[in-house]
Amino acid sequence: xxxxxxxxxxxxxxxxxxxxxxxxxxxxxxxxxxxxxxxxxxxxxxxxxxxxxxxxxxxxxxxxxxxxxxxxxxxxxxxxxxxxxxxxxxxxxxxxxxxxxxxxxxxxxxxxxxxxxxxxxxxxxx
Amino acid sequence: xxxxxxxxxxxxxxxxxxxxxxxxxxxxxxxxxxxxxxxxxxxxxxxxxxxxxxxxxxxxxxxxxxxxxxxxxxxxxxxxxxxxxxxxxxxxxxxxxxxxxxxxxxxxxxxxxxxxxxxxxxxxxxxxxxxxxxxxxxxxxxxxxxxxxxxxxxxxxxxxxxxxxxxxxxxxxxxxxxxxxxxxxxxxxxxxxxxxxxxxxxxxxxxxxxxxxxxxxxxxxxxxxxxxxxxxxxxxxxxxxxxxxxxxxxxxxxxxxxxxxxxxxxxxxxxxxxxxxxxxxxxxxxxxxxxxxxxxxxxxxxxxxxxxxxxxxxxxxxxxxxxxxxxxxxxxxxxxxxxxxxxxxxxxxxxxxxxxxxxxxxxxxxxxxxxxxxxxxxxxxxxxxxxxxxxxxxxxxxxxxxxxxxxxxxx
Numbered sequence: 213x214x215x216x217x218x219x220x221x222x223x224x225x226x227x228x229x230x231x232x233x234x235x236x237x238x239x240x241x242x243x244x245x246x247x248x249x250x251x252x253x254x255x256x257x258x259x260x261x262x263x264x265x266x267x268x269x270x271x272x273x274x275x276x277x278x279x280x281x282x283x284x285x286x287x288x289x290x291x292x293x294x295x296x297x298x299x300x301x302x303x304x305x306x307x308x309x310x311x312x313x314x315x316x317x318x319x320x321x322x323x324x325x326x327x328x329x330x331x332x333x334x335x336x337x338x
Numbered sequence: 339x340x341x342x343x344x345x346x347x348x349x350x351x352x353x354x355x356x357x358x359x360x361x362x363x364x365x366x367x368x369x370x371x372x373x374x375x376x377x378x379x380x381x382x383x384x385x386x387x388x389x390x391x392x393x394x395x396x397x398x399x400x401x402x403x404x405x406x407x408x409x410x411x412x413x414x415x416x417x418x419x420x421x422x423x424x425x426x427x428x429x430x431x432x433x434x435x436x437x438x439x440x441x442x443x444x445x446x447x448x449x450x451x452x453x454x455x456x457x458x459x460x461x462x463x464x465x466x467x468x469x470x471x472x473x474x475x476x477x478x479x480x481x482x483x484x485x486x487x488x489x490x491x492x493x494x495x496x497x498x499x500x501x502x503x504x505x506x507x508x509x510x511x512x513x514x515x516x517x518x519x520x521x522x523x524x525x526x527x528x529x530x531x532x533x534x535x536x537x538x539x540x541x542x543x544x545x546x547x548x549x550x551x552x553x554x555x556x557x558x559x560x561x562x563x564x565x566x567x568x569x570x571x572x573x574x575x576x577x578x579x580x581x582x583x584x585x586x587x588x589x590x591x592x593x594x595x596x597x598x599x600x601x602x603x604x605x606x607x608x609x610x611x612x613x614x615x616x617x618x619x620x621x622x623x624x625x626x627x628x629x630x631x632x633x634x635x636x637x638x639x640x641x642x643x644x645x646x647x648x649x650x651x652x653x654x655x656x657x658x659x660x661x662x663x664x665x666x667x668x669x670x671x672x673x674x675x676x677x678x679x680x681x682x683x684x685x686x687x688x689x690x691x692x693x694x695x696x697x698x699x700x701x702x703x704x705x706x707x708x709x710x711x712x713x714x715x716x717x718x719x720x721x722x723x724x725x726x727x728x729x730x731x732x733x734x735x736x737x738x739x740x741x742x743x744x745x746x747x748x749x
Contacts, residue, residue: 217530218463221522231470243477245484245499268392268399294399294490299498 242310247295249311252284252326256305263297263306272297281328288314288322343367349685351380358696362685369681374674381700389660394420394494394629397657401647404662405698406487407450410436410443411640412647412662412698413492418573419636419649420494420657424629430575430617432496437575438509438612439483439491441605445516446475447641448598448605451693452523455595458686459536464526471519478512481505496622506613513606520602527595537592541676541688544589553672554665555643556601557692559585560593567639579611591691627655640665642693664698 233240242248250272259282261274271290277283284306295308316322345366351359361377385404389397398420402413414436421428449472456464476486482505483489491497501509527533543553548561558565566583568576584600586593631653638645643665650659669692676688715723728734 217526218467221467222463225467231473243480243484245482246480247484247490266393266395268396292399292403292488293485294488295484296395296399296490299493300395 242312246310246312247293247298247308249288249293249309249314249324250286250291250295250297251307251309252286253305253307254282254284254326254328256303257282257284258303258305260302262300262302266296266300268292268294268296277328283328284326286324286326288324289319344372351377356689358694360694360696362689364682364685366682369683371677371680371682371685374677376670376674378670378696378700381697383697383700386660386662389657391656393627393655394657397660398492398494399490401660401662402488402490402492405664405695407447407695408443408640408642408645408698409488410439410491411638411645412664414440414574415636415638415640415645415647416649416660416662417492417494418638419634419647420629420651421625422634422636423632423649423651424494424625426495426623426625429496429620429623431619432621433575434612434616435497435499435501435621436492437579438501438609439479439489440574441608441612442475442479442482442509443489444641445602445605446472446479447693448602449475451598451641451690452527452595454690454693455591455687458690459533461533461536468523471516474512474516478509481508493622495625496620498621500621501616506616509609509613513609517603517606520599520606524599524603527599533595534592537590537595537687538588539590539592540680540684541591541594541691542589543672543676547672547675551672551675552668553643553692554668555640555693556594556597557643557669557672559583560597561589562587565644567637567644571637573636573638575612578615579608581608591687594691628653629655629657642666642695643668662698664695666692666695666699670694670699 257274259274259276259280263272264270264274269290269292271287271292273285273287275283275285293308298306298308314322347364347366349362349364350356351361359380361380363375363377364371365373385400389400392400398413398417401416402409404412449468453465453468453472456462456468479489480486482501483491483499491499543551543557543561545561545563547553548558548563553561553563554565562585564583564585567573568581569583581604584597584604586597586600588596629651631651633648633650636647636649638647645665646663648659648661649657652658673689673692673694676691677685680688725735729736
């Protein structure tokens with residue numbers, strides 16, 4: 213038995229650099245499989261709506277806007293970031309990005325619309 | 339002993355010492371705990387019912403969120419039951435990857451517990467160092483699965499992500515560092531005088547009581563009950579892996595600490611075996627969206643003990659019934675026994691020693707009160723009963739009815 217078994221460890225740590233990062237000045241890279249904010253490729257979508265069917269939280273809506281043209285509406289406040297829609301999509305029209313900084317003061321900005329024709333409008337109208 | 343000597347104090351449901359809302363009503367005599375009542379149900383989320391409204395894939399993500407710490411445990415336990423109903427044979431690579439994630443999760447959960455236990459007895463130095471080292475395993479989980487919690491690794495019929503040779507090298511490197519650190523924590527736990535004095539003899543639960551109260555996991559194993567689903571009823575790849583089930587005879591919180599730190603060493607050995615024998619092959623097998631009718635019970639050794647899921651399918655896309663018994667529900671009655679005739683000051687560490695997860699537990703509460711009077715009465719009888727009851731209370735329509743009848747006869 214010994215008293216102060218951890219004393220040595222504590223003293224050694226005094227001369228080590230901190231274990232934490234200085235966020236937001238210093239940002240860590242996200243891991244390669246990270247599931248962040250979703251991205252939609254309108255040209256690949258065939259409108260099968262499998263993503264809508266499998267989404268656990270009804271966060272994704274695919275709307276038909278024209279002949280073979282679809283737009284996606286993501287509700288980021290509902291999204292679980294499980295990326296099941298990415299797995300379910302047969303045409304790889306959805307993609308999970310490494311974007312994590314999604315905090316917003318305005319709830320309307322959490323609704324992201326990906327237009328079928330990207331030139332006609334911006335991707336984040338809010 | 340007179341009743342007026344006893345003091346009843348409520349602890350919770352909102353209390354700074356509790357991490358989650360849970361109600362304890364403690365009968366005290368001086369500093370001594372004479373009786374304890376545990377009131378569950380403040381954190382009920384209705385997950386079981388919500389599963390019935392979702393298809394199997396959606397329910398999987400919901401079940402994964404039963405617990406933030408053992409999310410892989412609940413997800414795997416649920417999906418094992420679904421796969422059993424569907425009659426799916428999992429690819430061996432998927433089984434090994436599930437086992438690997440399960441053990442990484444156990445490491446992070448046990449290191450977390452060690453820190454929390456240190457915090458509850460006022461040894462915050464231990465909390466800081468274990469949680470710093472826990473970051474290594476959290477980073478490994480993020481590397482393999484993509485996220486630090488709620489890994490989303492399971493899907494019906496396999497796993498969603500593969501492990502590359504670079505990942506294997508990274509995991510082995512991390513496990514080496516963790517093993518080094520764990521050896522140090524074993525030394526701390528078994529040599530540091532203040533830990534031994536503080537935890538020995540606190541929260542005693544004998545072997546007989548464990549068997550009577552059905553305590554599971556490290557709580558039971560610390561009292562010499564060698565029970566482990568991984569060995570007794572192997573799932574995933576555990577049947578092909580050699581490991582020891584750690585038991586201890588201290589029967590107290592100190593024993594539970596020793597069991598947990600030693601289990602960490604077993605986890606490292608399991609991870610090394612998994613990575614060494616990782617079979618080649620596909621990650622998933624195709625499973626139809628509609629699961630055939632049937633029912634299954636699945637067991638899983640979560641870091642806190644045995645987790646049980648029951649799934650019933652009616653042949654559709656959605657489960658008909660999902661029932662979850664989290665390990666804390668099995669252990670919570672043991673707390674009552676452990677605290678008997680102990681001091682109030684032991685309460686935080688004894689409750690923390692079962693590694694409770696009250697939110698997991700609360701989903702499974704159901705109160706079925708027997709109906710006191712379940713006679714079947716007809717509408718006519720009920721009508722007559724209503725008239726008689728109000729007549730007895732002074733509201734009588736007989737005279738009024740007679741008046742109207744006379745008027746009608748005149749017309």
